[in-house]
Amino acid sequence: MNLRRRTLLALVLAAGVCRPCVAADPDPSKRMVLVELYTSQGCDMCPTAEEILGKLAAQDSRIVPVAFHVDYFNTPWRDVFSDPLYSRRQATYNEVYAGPKPESYGLYYTPMLMIDGERSVNGRDPAAAVAAIRAARSKPPGVRLDVDLDLAADELSGKVKIRVTRRSARVGKAPLLVCAVLREDGVATDVPSGENAGKTLVARFPARRTEYDDVELKDDLPAAKEFAFTIDPSWKRDKLRLAVFVQDKRTAAVHQAVDLPWKPAAPATGSPAASGR
Template sequence: MTFRFFSALAAAMLAVPIFAAAASAEDAKPLGVIELFTSQGCSSCPPADALLAEMAARDDFVALAYHVDYWDYLGWRDTLGSPENTARQHGYGRSMGIRSVYTPQAVINGRIHVNGSSRSKISGAVEELNRSGQGLGVGLSVARTGESVVIEAEGAKGETKNAHLVVVYFEPTQPVVIERGENAGRTVTYWNAVTDIQTAGMWHGEAARFELPASEVDRKGGCAVLLQSVSKEGLPGPILGAAMIRNPGS
């Protein structure tokens, strides 16, 4: 996984409805962003992986799986794991004041963490954040125009906030046969396993337009875009808006 920068262009956007499970995946404002930190070497993770698969199949969540590498010593090297995914989890830990990270850990909207295998805790966290005004309040829309993928962000209501436009690439859905370790003998199907994170630009609270090369997006398995606050120390913080980019053949 690498961190790179794309160019950003300024402009405007349209707002989109917040509740729309059946709406266009690229235009609906999601109910929440679920970032699951998981490992093929963790015996507690398969139920969380299955739950994430359910959420990833819906249009009203942005669900991403970050496979970490710190359980590799147990006898099986996670085929989807990376030190960058582990670093993102530790970054959340520091920003939230967590003494230690764990798997399966689900981070909701970059704000709070819960047990990633608990459906009730994840849904409860999403509902509570939306009730308290900490949901995904900034709408993003995605459109393909010629050789570009254009992302438009609406302006913020109230206090202006700065955020990074973060592009998160992930693998196509794939089954993995785990041969050793705590899950030896299992075949687990993984959804939206993150392979790369790129910062594509800055958002300053006003309506803005960002452009990505369609060729870069289309050669990946899938892609999510996040408007995420980042601390001066580079730690990930609250996610203000999000959208999925679907490849034409997916």
């Protein structure tokens, strides 16, 4: 659905006892692909796109799915997952995107899929999404990501420690965005008004919490960031996953992503647990 035109916000891409969960590149030469869906419970075309995102994730363990619910369709129904941060993120894609985009509304619409920050496709076009994911997956990752998640004993809070190491000269010395997104999959919401009035919508991988910051890689030395997360006790912990990705702030190209569950790691038997579902 196209946005009823609004003023674009041109912002730079944003900037107890613990038990560890560890994620490292299972094979640093292989790329994980970030698949972002820009969606809204106020858009009658979005439920189809949510289903497609779920199917893509089920079919391909090397994608990292995230649904960012925008806030510009929050009348009359206010999307329970919406956040102006996600609308600003989409607006920034509209500003920096180098590929073709609709003339009248650009990339500021729902449902929209963004593949690794470089390829935008309509969220209801699974064939185009698969082709874009395949193309993104063929590229070597620009950075290596190592992620440690330390959970409190009650698993209601945790700290994520991220280490970023350059793997390709093309990453250069440009500032990078490091982002961690906590999602809860399969959340059902009864929607009483708006374009989806009377429906029960099942959200696939909606962002619950998002933290981000900038890093710069100097020479071949790794850069580190740490974020803290606190969850709502009502969230289903077995459905929570943490997505971590590194992105070029100037071009929005994603250099690598990692996906790990919100739970302590199993007892170590060798290498750190690999990311993936």
